[in-house]
Amino acid sequence: MTDRTHPSSPPGLAIPADDPSRVLTVADPDGADRPHVSVAGGTYTILVSGAQTAGRYCxxxxxxxxxGGPPPHRHDFEEMFTLxxxxxxxxxxxxxxxxxxxxxxxxxxNAPHAFRNVSGETAHMLCMCTPAGQDEFFLAAGFPVASRTSPPPQPTPEQRAEKAKLIETLLPKYRTEMVRA
Structure with missing residues (x-):
């Protein structure tokens, strides 16, 4: 028999009551209410935020x-991609x-990793991070984009340098560090 305990529910304790303040989330990636940001040259759309999951995931x-793709990095949260x-x-x-x-x-x-698109075409994937926080990092570190299919902005060298400085200050807050390949 498989142990089906959950880390947030110690064995032997009752399942907590439903929290009616939490609502069903239906996320349309092209919906006007979804934030879109350009990160590492790609367009990232926050489908489900940490605020919507009580911080459990995004x-x-x-x-x-x-x-495209990020440089080698690591962080202290789980990250799952479905291509x-x-x-x-x-x-x-x-x-x-x-x-x-x-x-x-x-x-x-905590494992060092990176990805790079080698297909010659745009790659499309979903990324789940648990616990949440990466969504907030991307919103702070990225350049806003009008829609999911809008071309990414072409920041000036000054804007890129400014963003790089901002990212350096954000990395510790979001439990992330860049690593050498």
């Missing part, structure tokens, strides 16, 4: 252009492997 829709379209090269603890549409990749907390 879900982000990612459109990653050819050649819907395209092909990505995932680097994990210094080793790379190609992942194709239909695959799901789980990155354990």
């Amino acid at each position: 879900l982000i829709d990612m459109l990653v252009p050819a050649g 819907l379209e395209g092909e990505l090269e995932f680097a994990f603890r210094g080793k790379s492997q190609t992942v194709r549409a239909g695959s799901t990749v789980n990155v354990p907390a």
Whole structure:
């Protein structure tokens, strides 16, 4: 028999009562109420925010252009990607492997990783982070975009330098660090 205990519900305790202040979330990635930001050259749409899940997780829709993706980094939360379209090269603890549409990749907390779009076409994936927080980081670190399919902005060198300084100050707050490849 499988142990089905949940880390937030110690064994033997009753399941907590329903919290009526929490509501059903239906997220349309093209909906006017969804925030869109350009991060690492891609467009990230916050589908479900940490505020909507009481901080348990966030879900982000990612459109990653050819050649796009973040530099090697690590953070102390779990991150899971489901690749819907395209092909990505995932680097994990210094080793790379190609992942194709239909695959799901789980990155354990604290492990160095990165991904890069090697398909020559835009890759589309969903990213879940648990606990939440990465959604807030992307909103603070990214450049706002009008819609999910709007072209990413072309920031000036000064704007990029300003954003890089901001990101450096945000990394500790969001439990993330950049690592050398």
